[in-house]
Amino acid sequence: MRPAIWLLAGLALCLFAISLLTGPAGIGPVQAITALFGLGEGPMPIVMREIRLPRAILGFAIGAGLGMTGAAMQGYLRNPLAEPGLIGVSGMAALGAVLAIQTGLSQVSGLALPFAALLGAAGGIALLFMLAGPRGGSITLILSGVAISALAGAGTALVLNLSPNPYAANEIVFWLMGSLADRSMVHVWLALPPMLLGGYMIWRTRRALDALTLGEAAAAALGVSPERLRYQLVVGVALIVGPATAVAGAIGFVGLVVPHILRPLVGARPSALLLAAGLGGAILLLGADISVRLILPERDLKLGVITALIGAPLFLHLIWKTRSGGRL
């Protein structure tokens, strides 16, 4: 394994630890570690185990998931502009969540919103397979994903448009910006198992993604089944992106920018990029989530705002590099 991977892994772990130590409660490092194992007095163990730990775990897992699925989608479509939202699952998950907020279901139980979002994601993936069919190439897949995204976006806009309740509308807008604040271990248990399964499915496609470097015909001749690859990839991405959106809202730019930045670091091999982009995504999201808590702790700055603020300039930098003779 290249040293760059170890560096990324070290950085991700550091940020995970910093995330655990960041918060308004002002707990010292030694106290924090003892509290994490259930020792210590007062509210500290609860703060560490029920508030900060789930937040750090979700930051790591969702960042890693978005980075990895971004790398997988770019590898599969052989296009550096692809991103995990392209298959429409995140849009449908957001629509599910928005409906839960609008109908007041999210007030009834804390888990109604993520469940509604997961339901939306499942609907999205079913719709995708219906539209794109069992065979069909990658172009059909993108077109179907774009259509579903547009439909979900229109649905969300319609809900906002017709919302009689300004508080609900406000809540929807803020939810759509994405956040990891006030998540519990229940959210972790809800999101982590499907995300791990999705990660495993995507990891299994790595050699097929490498083969696709040579084009679809050469990859098929190397033993890659296009139908099987597409199925594994789409289900894997959905299993990661659906739960991620359900517990954290729509967080953009991670899946697009991270694989892009790290590609030269791993010699551009799609298989090597999966792991690197996963670690890079975790770094970006944990970093963004820490800065959200440090910059304006009292104003509840949203995660999606920060990732876009970091992501867009990085993207501009890449465009600048491409313009001056490089290649995407």
Next chain:
Amino acid sequence: MLMRLQNMTVSRRKRPVLNDVNLTLDRHELVGLIGANGAGKSTLMEAALGLLPTAAGHSNLAQMNASERARNAAYLPQSREIAWPVSVEDLVALGRIPWPGSGTAISDRAAIDAAIARMQLQTHRKRTALRLSGGEQSRVLIARALAQETPLVIADEPIAGLDPAQQLACMRIFRELADEGHGLLVSIHDLGLAARFCTRLILLSEGRIIADGTPHEVLRDDLMQRAFKMRTQRIETTHGPIIIPI
């Protein structure tokens, strides 16, 4: 027998593209596939590999499962695609995907090194494949197919876009491979090089095989007239025949 096609018929959009093709290919053969544009050369190759659905007939390769076939036949498609800026070495290593070992086992390293050496790419090893010239990229992609170490190699216009010296070198390498016991099916437009290096030629016209034999038997004026709609003149030299369209 490395490849056996029996009564193979392929239709695309209800139009027959290949009609009742019978073809066998054995070890030690370098078979040149010639024919006009649109005669069905690429279709024949892809259908033989099972990458295209066939309307009728059999191909022994298409009947294998995908990974078994990939260990028996390497395929170099006509379109030279390289999607990412990977190094020459990593690109050649993609040929090892059908084999266990993830491209890092000793046998994998040996196959990659041998393919790079055979295509004389040692000095380009660490360079980014996308930054090479078109002809150099073609050689890298041929090396990728050789690294697959299959008994059969199917290459669609492998020498198109190479300079004359490289075309010659490439055909020599193919002949060497055939002499070592591989079987090769190579589509080619340079009839002179085909006549010099191929052990056998197959002439396709409108989806049918209209001639199958030694270069001398196939490159007859009447057959050329029928396949290419042109007259040719043959000049025998000490290095082999030259075929001039007139």
